[in-house]
Amino acid sequence: MKTAAPAEENRRFTNIGSIDVNSIYERSAPVNTAADHEREFLTKAINSAIARARLTVNSLEAIAASLRHKQATTAEVRAWLKDEGLEKLVTRYMPGSAS
Numbered sequence: 001m002k003t004a005a006p007a008e009e010n011r012r013f014t015n016i017g018s019i020d021v022n023s024i025y026e027r028s029a030p031v032n033t034a035a036d037h038e039r040e041f042l043t044k045a046i047n048s049a050i051a052r053a054r055l056t057v058n059s060l061e062a063i064a065a066s067l068r069h070k071q072a073t074t075a076e077v078r079a080w081l082k083d084e085g086l087e088k089l090v091t092r093y094m095p096g097s098a099s
Contacts, residue, residue: 059086060086063077066080
């Protein structure tokens with residue numbers, strides 16, 4: 001059976017005090033610098049690359065599943081890879097290919 005919490009624990013956040021907002025603004029970095037714009041651009045570029053990589057993984061998994069379940073022939077899979085622009089990526093890992 002649980003007992004009631006002591007009164008001190010219920011009031012522990014009431015005596016925090018005030019925060020001087022002006023000191024926060026004085027210590028913060030300047031806004032809209034060239035580095036901020038570059039950081040934002042680079043972040044968006046990385047997010048775009050991540051999305052493209054996920055799309056590539058999904059395409060490769062779909063192609064592999066089709067081949068594994070005999071829904072497509074090897075010739076059809078090669079054509080599919082070529083259409084998706086993934087043929088060079090996949091053939092790089094085939095046995096006998098020069099790396």
